[in-house]
Amino acid sequence: MKVSEVRIKLMNDPQDRLLAFCSITFDSCFVIRDLKIIKGSKGPFVAMPSRKLTDRCARCGGKNTLRSAFCNHCGRKLASERVGRGADGRAKLYADIAHPINSECRDQIQAKVVEAYENELVLAQQPGYVCHYDDYGDDYDFGDAHYYDEPGASHAGRIDQAARQPSQPPHTGHPERAAVRPRQTEERET
Numbered sequence: 001m002k003v004s005e006v007r008i009k010l011m012n013d014p015q016d017r018l019l020a021f022c023s024i025t026f027d028s029c030f031v032i033r034d035l036k037i038i039k040g041s042k043g044p045f046v047a048m049p050s051r052k053l054t055d056r057c058a059r060c061g062g063k064n065t066l067r068s069a070f071c072n073h074c075g076r077k078l079a080s081e082r083v084g085r086g087a088d089g090r091a092k093l094y095a096d097i098a099h100p101i102n103s104e105c106r107d108q109i110q111a112k113v114v115e116a117y118e119n120e121l122v123l124a125q126q127p128g129y130v131c132h133y134d135d136y137g138d139d140y141d142f143g144d145a146h147y148y149d150e151p152g153a154s155h156a157g158r159i160d161q162a163a164r165q166p167s168q169p170p171h172t173g174h175p176e177r178a179a180v181r182p183r184q185t186e187e188r189e190t
């Protein structure tokens, strides 16, 4: 299976680790959207589409993301120890929706996406540039890019913490974006 097309939506915010969104097409017949291109210490890397993990408030049953310190519905203080930890000890707040299961596929996606991203940066400088990413007017989940692990962090042991970019605490980098609604997929009732 080959990546036959990559479409990029550049973010153009030099303050943000989120460089772009992209979609990839396999064999001209299957598309995955909402991949993210993140600024890493060794260059851009690809983060798979993911959703925020949620649980339910013990008092009112309302659904909250695991990062919430208080229930969004009744205001009850939520236990911080309900957050699970990954093998590397970091809080597990997201789950991938789609992801490669071997390094060949991961490497192919990474190489194709980064190549397309770099081409897009050049194209974007030209007059009449048109972005071909299929944008459905989603509310993007900004401000979370610093949570994404760099390649190797979760599959091949921890990366050197000193090499990491210092991460910002949530909601301090982009206060104007903190009010952005969660994406529609996360609002679905189960």
Ligand SMILES: [Zn+2]
Residues within 6 Å of the ligand: 057, 058, 059, 060, 061, 062, 071, 072, 073, 074, 075, 076
């Ligand atoms: Zn509640």
